[in-house]
Amino acid sequence: MTFSTQSTRGNYPEHYYPNTEELGENEMRIVALGTGRPFLRRSQANASWLIELGNGDKFVFDYGFGSQMNFTALEIPYGDVKAWFATHLHTDHVGDFAQVWVGSWAGGRLKPLEMYGPSGPEEKYGFKHFAEKQKEAYVWDTDTRVGALPAIGAEINIHEFDYSKVHVVYDHNGVKITSFPAVHLFDGPVSLKLEWNGLTFVYSGDTTPSQFFIDNAKGADVVVHETFNTIEQLMERSGYDERTARAIGTHIHSAPEEAAVVLDAVDPRMAVIFHFFNDFDTAPEMEAKVREHYQGPLTMSTDFMVINITKEDIITRMARFSDHVWPNKSKHEGFGKAERKPMMQLSDWLKEAALFPKTQFIRKK
Ligand SMILES: [Zn+2]
Numbered sequence: 001m002t003f004s005t006q007s008t009r010g011n012y013p014e015h016y017y018p019n020t021e022e023l024g025e026n027e028m029r030i031v032a033l034g035t036g037r038p039f040l041r042r043s044q045a046n047a048s049w050l051i052e053l054g055n056g057d058k059f060v061f062d063y064g065f066g067s068q069m070n071f072t073a074l075e076i077p078y079g080d081v082k083a084w085f086a087t088h089l090h091t092d093h094v095g096d097f098a099q100v101w102v103g104s105w106a107g108g109r110l111k112p113l114e115m116y117g118p119s120g121p122e123e124k125y126g127f128k129h130f131a132e133k134q135k136e137a138y139v140w141d142t143d144t145r146v147g148a149l150p151a152i153g154a155e156i157n158i159h160e161f162d163y164s165k166v167h168v169v170y171d172h173n174g175v176k177i178t179s180f181p182a183v184h185l186f187d188g189p190v191s192l193k194l195e196w197n198g199l200t201f202v203y204s205g206d207t208t209p210s211q212f213f214i215d216n217a218k219g220a221d222v223v224v225h226e227t228f229n230t231i232e233q234l235m236e237r238s239g240y241d242e243r244t245a246r247a248i249g250t251h252i253h254s255a256p257e258e259a260a261v262v263l264d265a266v267d268p269r270m271a272v273i274f275h276f277f278n279d280f281d282t283a284p285e286m287e288a289k290v291r292e293h294y295q296g297p298l299t300m301s302t303d304f305m306v307i308n309i310t311k312e313d314i315i316t317r318m319a320r321f322s323d324h325v326w327p328n329k330s331k332h333e334g335f336g337k338a339e340r341k342p343m344m345q346l347s348d349w350l351k352e353a354a355l356f357p358k359t360q361f362i363r364k365k
């Protein structure tokens with residue numbers, strides 16, 4: 001285990017087992033679904049964070065490649081997620097778009113998917129353009145599924161919001177989500193702040209250290225800030241030359257000692273860093289860099305790290321789960337009765353080649 005924390009596990013079991021713990025009505029639970037870099041590896045998927053609230057609402061911030069496999073492992077009914085948010089349109093933050101869409105549809109969602117994301121300096125750089133082009137690219141997929149699965153599951157409500165403002169972009173059921181600009185390569189990326197029931201969670205997405213982040217995250221309960229591996233690690237382990245390592249590790253992203261300056265100014269109850277390869281032999285150097293400027297509570301995240309937050313406690317643990325879970329089926333009532341669209345029809349020459357032609361789907365007794 002390569003995270004450090006100043007909290008204890010308190011009254012919680014040492015590990016979090018999905019479907020075995022009720023969330024308290026005043027409690028927030030954060031699960032790291034993806035904490036790695038823009039390469040997929042088994043231990044760390046691309047960026048994604050699940051936020052669960054005591055009022056039953058659930059949100060996902062970013063859905064990078066591989067992260068949805070981890071979502072499924074938590075056995076959460078897909079329909080329970082109120083909205084999916086993208087911080088920006090790098091593949092390591094939105095690469096699982098199609099899996100979010102079709103996986104949740106086939107997995108039991110009986111309402112349109114609610115997806116939020118930032119605009120860009122031009123229409124083609126905005127979330128709406130991205131989402132519509134994804135839908136268009138998968139038209140064969142959608143048109144062939146709507147006859148077999150509830151047609152409503154194909155629908156996506158695309159909510160694009162202004163990337164350049166500090167403003168509330170979601171306000172329902174006591175949950176307020178604020179977007180503010182992130183400083184990352186080009187106009188468009190944002191960071192997100194979720195406030196509910198006196199608890200505040202802030203997620204940087206990708207950003208180099210910025211005043212926007214300090215101003216908007218100050219005093220939050222839990223702050224997840226990105227940091228890449230150290231320059232030395234990027235050179236030694238990723239084989240980057242120094243110029244590339246510095247461009248990626250500090251100009252585009254936050255080096256650990258730079259993120260530390262931000263965390264020190266923000267002073268959260270728990271600081272979490274992510275977006276680096278977290279191994280037993282990289283973590284100590286990463287932590288040492290952070291400790292140059294930040295002495296507060298720190299969690300160095302990896303996938304399936306779970307944080308329970310109440311007014312009194314912040315508890316960090318790891319989840320335990322099966323590698324063989326099926327999608328949660330507890331809220332599939334109505335799946336069978338929901339409206340379908342007409343099936344697409346195969347050409348006769350293909351139909352005739354089927355050995356066991358199907359004319360109906362219900363087996364006769
Ligand atoms: Zn990025």
Ligand SMILES: [Zn+2]
Pocket residue numbers: 038047090092093206275
């Ligand atoms: Zn990223």
